[in-house]
Amino acid sequence: xxxxxxxxxxxxxxxxxxxxxxxxxxxxxxxxxxxxxxxxxxxxxxxxxxxxxxxxxxxxxxxxxxxxxxxxxxxxxxxxxxxxxxxxxxxxxxxxxxxxxxxxxxxxxxxxxxxxxxxxxxxxxxxxxxxxxxxxxxxxxxxxxxxxxxxxxxxxxxxxxxxxxxxxxxxxxxxxxxxxxxxxxxxxxxxxxxxxxxxxxxxxxxxxxxxxxxxxxxxxxxxxxxxxxxxxxxxxxxxxxxxxxxxxxxxxxxxxxxxxxxxxxxxxxxxxxxxxxxxxxxxxxxxxxxxxxxxxxxxxxxxxxxxxxxxxxxxxxxxxxxxxxxxxxxxxxxxxxxxxxxxxxxxxxxxxxxxxxxxxxxxxxxxxxxxxxxxxxxxxxxxxxxxxxxxxxxxxxxxxxxxxxxxxxxxxxxxxxxxxxxxxxxxxxxxxxxxxxxxxxxxxxxxxxxxxxxxxxxxxxxxxxxxxxxxxxxxxxxxxxxxxxxxxxxxxxxxxxxxxxxxxxxxxxxxxxxxxxxxxxxxxxxxxxxxxxxxxxxxxxxxxxxxxxxxxxxxxxxxxxxxxxxxxxxxxxxxxxxxxxxxxxxxxxxxxxxxxxxxxxxxxxxxxxxxxxxxxxxxxxxxxxxxxxxxxxxxxxxxxxxxxxxxxxxxxxxxxxxxxxxxxxxxxxxxxxxxxxxxxxxxxxxxxxxxxxxxxxxxxxxxxxxxxxxxxxxxxxxxxxxxxxxxxxxxxxxxxxxxxxxxxxxxxxxxxxxxxxxxxxxxxxxxxxxxxxxxxxxxxxxxxxxxxxxxxxxxxxxxxxxxxxxxxxxxxxxxxxxxxxxxxxxxxxxxxxxxxxxx
Amino acid sequence: xxxxxxxxxxxxxxxxxxxxxxxxxxxxxxxxxxxxxxxxxxxxxxxxxxxxxxxxxxxxxxxxxxxxxxxxxxxxxxxxxxxxxxxxxxxxxxxxxxxxxxxxxxxxxxxxxxxxxxxxxxxxxxxxxxxxxxxxxxxxxxxxxxxxxxxx
Numbered sequence: 001x002x003x004x005x006x007x008x009x010x011x012x013x014x015x016x017x018x019x020x021x022x023x024x025x026x027x028x029x030x031x032x033x034x035x036x037x038x039x040x041x042x043x044x045x046x047x048x049x050x051x052x053x054x055x056x057x058x059x060x061x062x063x064x065x066x067x068x069x070x071x072x073x074x075x076x077x078x079x080x081x082x083x084x085x086x087x088x089x090x091x092x093x094x095x096x097x098x099x100x101x102x103x104x105x106x107x108x109x110x111x112x113x114x115x116x117x118x119x120x121x122x123x124x125x126x127x128x129x130x131x132x133x134x135x136x137x138x139x140x141x142x143x144x145x146x147x148x149x150x151x152x153x154x155x156x157x158x159x160x161x162x163x164x165x166x167x168x169x170x171x172x173x174x175x176x177x178x179x180x181x182x183x184x185x186x187x188x189x190x191x192x193x194x195x196x197x198x199x200x201x202x203x204x205x206x207x208x209x210x211x212x213x214x215x216x217x218x219x220x221x222x223x224x225x226x227x228x229x230x231x232x233x234x235x236x237x238x239x240x241x242x243x244x245x246x247x248x249x250x251x252x253x254x255x256x257x258x259x260x261x262x263x264x265x266x267x268x269x270x271x272x273x274x275x276x277x278x279x280x281x282x283x284x285x286x287x288x289x290x291x292x293x294x295x296x297x298x299x300x301x302x303x304x305x306x307x308x309x310x311x312x313x314x315x316x317x318x319x320x321x322x323x324x325x326x327x328x329x330x331x332x333x334x335x336x337x338x339x340x341x342x343x344x345x346x347x348x349x350x351x352x353x354x355x356x357x358x359x360x361x362x363x364x365x366x367x368x369x370x371x372x373x374x375x376x377x378x379x380x381x382x383x384x385x386x387x388x389x390x391x392x393x394x395x396x397x398x399x400x401x402x403x404x405x406x407x408x409x410x411x412x413x414x415x416x417x418x419x420x421x422x423x424x425x426x427x428x429x430x431x432x433x434x435x436x437x438x439x440x441x442x443x444x445x446x447x448x449x450x451x452x453x454x455x456x457x458x459x460x461x462x463x464x465x466x467x468x469x470x471x472x473x474x475x476x477x478x479x480x481x482x483x484x485x486x487x488x489x490x491x492x493x494x495x496x497x498x499x500x501x502x503x504x505x506x507x508x509x510x511x512x513x514x515x516x517x518x519x520x521x522x523x524x525x526x527x528x529x530x531x532x533x534x535x536x537x538x539x540x541x542x543x544x545x546x547x548x549x550x551x552x553x554x555x556x557x558x559x560x561x562x563x564x565x566x567x568x569x570x571x572x573x574x575x576x577x578x579x580x581x582x583x584x585x586x587x588x589x590x591x592x593x594x595x596x597x598x599x600x601x602x603x604x605x606x607x608x609x610x611x612x613x614x615x616x617x618x619x620x621x622x623x624x625x626x627x628x629x630x631x632x633x634x635x636x637x638x639x640x641x642x643x644x645x646x647x648x649x650x651x652x653x654x655x656x657x658x659x660x661x662x663x664x665x666x667x668x669x670x671x672x673x674x675x676x677x678x679x680x681x682x683x684x685x686x687x688x689x690x691x692x693x694x695x696x697x698x699x700x701x702x703x704x705x706x707x708x709x710x711x712x713x714x715x716x717x718x719x720x721x722x723x724x725x726x727x728x729x730x731x732x733x734x735x736x737x738x739x740x741x742x743x744x745x746x747x748x749x750x751x752x753x754x755x756x757x758x759x760x761x762x763x764x765x766x767x768x769x770x771x772x773x774x775x776x777x778x779x780x781x782x783x784x785x786x787x788x789x790x791x792x793x794x795x796x797x798x799x800x801x802x803x804x805x806x807x808x809x810x811x812x813x814x815x816x817x818x819x820x821x822x823x824x825x826x827x828x829x830x831x832x833x834x835x836x837x838x839x
Numbered sequence: 840x841x842x843x844x845x846x847x848x849x850x851x852x853x854x855x856x857x858x859x860x861x862x863x864x865x866x867x868x869x870x871x872x873x874x875x876x877x878x879x880x881x882x883x884x885x886x887x888x889x890x891x892x893x894x895x896x897x898x899x900x901x902x903x904x905x906x907x908x909x910x911x912x913x914x915x916x917x918x919x920x921x922x923x924x925x926x927x928x929x930x931x932x933x934x935x936x937x938x939x940x941x942x943x944x945x946x947x948x949x950x951x952x953x954x955x956x957x958x959x960x961x962x963x964x965x966x967x968x969x970x971x972x973x974x975x976x977x978x979x980x981x982x983x984x985x986x987x988x989x990x991x
Contacts, residue, residue, distance in 0.1 A: 379854070534874075534876065598868075601864075602861070602865045603865075606865070606958060612865075612951065612954050661872070662866075662872075664845065664867075664872055665842055666843060719871070720871075720872050721873060721874060722873045722875070722881075722946070752945065
């Protein structure tokens with residue numbers, strides 16, 4: 001619509017210069033009558049020029065509107081397309097993931113469809129706008145003179161035929177490139193996931209060679225592509241330049257003959273200049289259409305496996321109750337490889353009973369359990385729970401009514417809490433309160449989501465399904481989770497993580513208050529019990545703490561930002577200033593130099609591979625030569641080339657790390673101790689109080705940059721007492737338990753970030769977290785595969801605790817050990833995909 | 840006490856008799872300096888040994904388990920090294936060590952001690968020499984004891 005509006009505007013824009021030259025500049029018979037007004041020559045010229053200016057504004061305004069419109073349309077379509085692709089990934093059947101990898105899928109969803117989205121916006125606007133433009137402009141030229149018109153279009157047939165031919169080859173090359181990039185992405189992704197393997201097997205060279213080869217392939221293709229692209233460009237440009245040649249020749253001739261006015265020729269040339277744009281765009285539009293349709297197909301064919309699940313299975317929110325026995329009716333399944341088959345199995349697990357599925361790996365045990373969980377579908381036969389065929393049910397039923405924890409668990413990047421409650425987050429339940437301003441923003445978000453057929457679920461809502469877990473609120477849910485953590489014996493681990501985590505006291509005042517109380521009673525106990533007093537050195541403003549580093553002693557404060565390490569502290573502006581003012585910069589450099597000298601002397605003859613250097617020196621092997629240079633310069637006392645600022649802060653950093661009781665290098669004299677204590681008061685006055693980059697050690701204040709444990713102890717375990725750390729930990733644990741702080745600390749541990757895919761947890765911890773996640777769901781049917789299958793006392797108690805927790809529910813347990821299976825109500829023994837025994 | 844004084848003390852330990860000063864300094868540096876108060880246990884018989892003790896000041900009672908309970912068999916004092924057997928070969932501690940008075944001890948961990956021996960063969964030779972002397976003495980004592988037993 002808007003596009004059509006622009007056509008007359010453009011026509012007038014072309015016509016006006018002609019009017020200006022022919023009528024206003026060269027014309028006579030003034031004044032002219034326009035809309036009933038009379039104009040002399042000059043005012044007439046001004047009027048025409050102003051109209052011209054006005055039309056330019058209107059025409060560009062329309063263009064702007066069109067561009068924004070098509071940009072928005074493109075982005076919306078892109079969002080929709082990306083979401084659609086992602087949803088398709090979720091709809092893949094599990095065995096399909098053995099064939100595709102994330103490294104390939106990710107670039108397809110992210111970068112490869114980018115062009116497609118951009119194209120969709122263009123697809124409607126460009127042919128209409130630029131095509132129309134072309135016709136208007138050509139029409140104008142033809143109306144001035146048909147001969148000139150022919151000259152203008154003379155090169156089109158050639159461009160229209162030759163260039164697409166060349167283009168075809170380029171498209172084929174880009175398709176090859178896309179596939180190659182996909183492989184590169186996949187290889188890089190794989191190298192990242194398996195980086196430990198690479199180092200452990202010294203396979204870096206192999207991977208480097210592999211990637212290098214692929215990159216060369218990429219280079220070759222790209223080189224080919226741009227060779228051809230520039231050839232096309234060259235041809236295009238040449239053709240476009242050729243046409244003006246005809247204009248000047250034919251047009252000039254016509255003007256001389258008097259068959260054409262100069263104004264008309266000027267206007268034609270101006271029109272032709274404009275013409276180049278639309279024509280070029282139309283050509284590139286044609287190229288793009290071909291290119292994008294190839295890309296689109298390359299992408300989409302990967303997301304359309306024949307056996308994809310229905311969208312319904314993913315999006316439905318029905319809530320079928322799965323009561324009744326679990327029944328396998330002549331079920332067969334093949335995972336596509338030996339040892340992943342199940343052949344003609346019929347079995348019944350009565351509701352509310354516990355059953356063991358017994359069989360070694362490759363016996364079909366895991367497949368049977370996955371079939372029972374509805375994760376994979378039988379190729380023949382039926383898996384039923386009650387009267388419901390699992391294959392006909394949706395995720396919303398399967399995921400809520402069945403809890404499945406397999407041998408290979410996945411822990412999500414995020415906090416422990418996120419992972420524990422993951423199984424309860426099916427749909428948003430309680431929308432968050434929003435202020436007027438936020439409501440507006442949210443409305444826009446929902447509107448966009450609707451426009452793009454994305455889901456409108458609110459991530460900020462309360463997702464935890466309290467009812468499913470059998471609790472009423474967050475606090476009860478935490479309690480329930482803790483109970484289960486105790487059942488699987490993960491509570492101690494989480495407690496330790498909680499001790500190591502930091503707490504924002506503004507979030508939980510009361511908790512910080514309690515920690516301060518424990519700190520006081522601990523200090524009291526240490527003061528009164530001679531046995532303990534020898535184990536700890538508490539922070540005391542008036543005395544030197546030999547078990548702490550020189551930096552901690554000097555500042556008697558810690559950086560407010562826990563991310564700032566001791567190596568970075570000498571670089572801080574306020575620290576530099578303070579050190580210069582107190583003269584400590586010189587002293588620290590001398591200490592640093594002395595340390596460096598000693599290190600060099602001690603470790604000069606030690607070979608790098610002995611491992612001695614790594615564990616004891618402040619300096620590692622790579623830094624030795626660097627410090628050798630620094631010490632040499634410092635010793636020579638030369639002014640030039642003296643120590644650089646960086647060298648100085650390295651020495652200072654070294655001195656900061658000195659812990660006098662551990663590193664008995666004899667640099668800490670009594671005088672120096674006194675000076676440090678003096679200086680720390682100055683630091684408190686000048687830096688800590690005036691800014692907020694440091695937090696001072698204060699027995700009455702909770703220190704957020706320190707861990708909960710450090711806040712409890714408020715001091716250092718003495719490094720010169722054997723096992724002081726362990727012994728004082730025991731004392732802390734008893735006090736914490738006496739004061740009822742254990743649970744809050746465990747809850748603080750819920751906030752521990754588990755790292756990428758839980759990499760900061762051990763394999764056992766990951767399994768147990770997944771187990772608690774499954775148990776928290778409170779599902780009617782719980783399926784565990786390869787969990788706690790050891791014969792140790794620990795695993796035995798865990799198994800009986802699990803049976804206890806799941807006593808009212810249907811419980812399927814996969815194990816390879818027949819002895820363990822005897823603990824369950826009934827057993828189904830599998831061998832090579834067939835059932836050999838029941839009992 | 841600083842590294843220097845520790846090196847002085849180490850030099851008096853027979854095991855490190857022939858070792859040059861820079862290596863003793865290294866040994867002192869990679870060791871941990873710990874204090875023990877009277878009555879504190881350094882190690883217990885039967886547990887796995889993870890470090891050797893070099894006594895810088897004070898003394899410790901050596902106790903062994905007997906059917907009648909722990910019994911003192913010897914006392915070790917300044918400038919001696921104890922517990923090195925358990926870190927050289929994987930045998931449990933052969934005796935219990937209890938501080939007889941306040942002690943200053945350098946403990947060197949098993950891993951580091953072995954690394955040091957690997958790095959400097961002359962230290963290994965010294966250790967071997969001392970152990971051989973000890974073996975010789977034990978053998979002689981044993982022979983004496985036998986002679987004494989058969990002689991009366």
